[in-house]
Amino acid sequence: MKLMRLGESGHEQPVVLVTADNGSGQYFSLLPLTRDVDGAFLASGGVAKVRAALEAGTLPAVEDAPNLRVGSPVARPGAVVGIGMNYAAHAAESGATPPEVPVMFLKPSNTVTGPFDRAAVPPLSSKFDWEVELGIVIGREASYLESTAEAAACIAGYVTANDLSERAYQLPGAAGQWTKGKTLPGSTPLGPWLVPAEDIDGGNLPLQSWVNGEPRQDSDTAQLIFDAPTLVHHCSQYMRLEPGDVILTGTPEGVALSGRYPYLQPGDVVEVEVQGLGRQRQELVRS
Structure with a gap:
C-alpha cells in the first residue's frame, strides 16, 4: 500500500496505489476518507481507515492517475x-x-x-x-x-x-x-x-x-x-x-x-x- 498525492501543485488529491505481485498497480481515490494526506489524517488512524476501505472495496478508481503530476506524498509538513x-x-x-x-x-x-x-x-x-x-x-x-x-x-x-x-x-x-x-x-x-x-x-x-x-x-x-x-x-x-x-x-x-x-x-x-x-x-x- 502506497499513499500518494496527485495533481498540480497546491491542488493535489489523495490517492492510494495498490501494487500486485506482477508489478501492476491500481490507483484509488482517498477523497471519501480525507481531503489530503496530512498530519490530521495520519493522527486519526488514516492508514488503518485506508486498509479497511480497500478491503471493503469502497474507494473509487482514479483512471487518469498515471497522467497526473506526482506531488509530495505528505502535505506541507509543519517541520x-x-x-x-x-x-x-x-x-x-x-x-x-x-x-x-x-x-x-x-x-x-x-x-x-x-x-x-x-x-x-x-x-x-x-x-x-x-x-x-x-x-x-x-x-x-x-x-x-x-x-x-x-x-x-x-x-x-x-x-x-x-x-x-x-x-x-x-x-x-x-x-x-x-x-x-x-x-x-x-x-x-x-x-x-x-x-x-x-x-x-x-x-x-x-x-x-x-x-x-x-x-x-x-x-x-x-x-x-x-x-x-x-x-x-x-x-x-x-x-x-x-x-x-x-x-x-x-x-x-x-x-x-x-x-x-x-x-x-x-x-x-x-x-x-x-x-x-x-x-x-x-x-x-x-x-
Missing part, C-alpha cells in the same frame, strides 16, 4: 528536520568525525516539493550537491518520549528524499552555515509515495543515487549510525514533533562534497531511490 553525518563513511568524506549524538538542523516546509519537479540551482550557486535519504513521516505527537519503542510507535511511514544542498553556502568559515545551504526553495523533493511503517523495514533498505545516469551513492539504511526510532526519540527531547512532520535521516557517502565527482549544473539530471519507497528524478534548471 522538516535534517540529520547530518549519520553515515560514518559520509562523515569521513566530509572531513568530520562520526558524531556521538545526532546532528540536527531544520529546513523550512516550503523546501518540500514533488519527486519529479524541476530543481532550481541558486543564482550564485557553485557547489550544488545531491543527497539521497530515507525520510521518516511522523504519525502522532512526539514530545519528551521515554524510549525508542515509544518513538517507533510515532512513525507513520517512510519516504524517499533528496536533501539538495549548496555547499558554498553551507560550509564557509569556522562555524559553517548549514541553514543557508539547506533551506533553498524546492530543495527537499519527497516521494513518490509514503509506505506505512508496518509494511516495510526502514532499517534495512538499499538507497542509491545517479547523476546523468552515472552511479553515485550506493548504501543501505542498515549503515545508519542512529536508526529511525533513535532519531525520533532524540528529536523529541528538543522539540515537539507533530503528525505530518518529516525527519531526513542523513545521506551515505558518494556526494560531490567528497571531491570524487563534479557538483551539479543546470541541465544535469539527478535520480535518487530508496528500495521499496520509489525513485525520484529531478532535472536541474537555473533559478
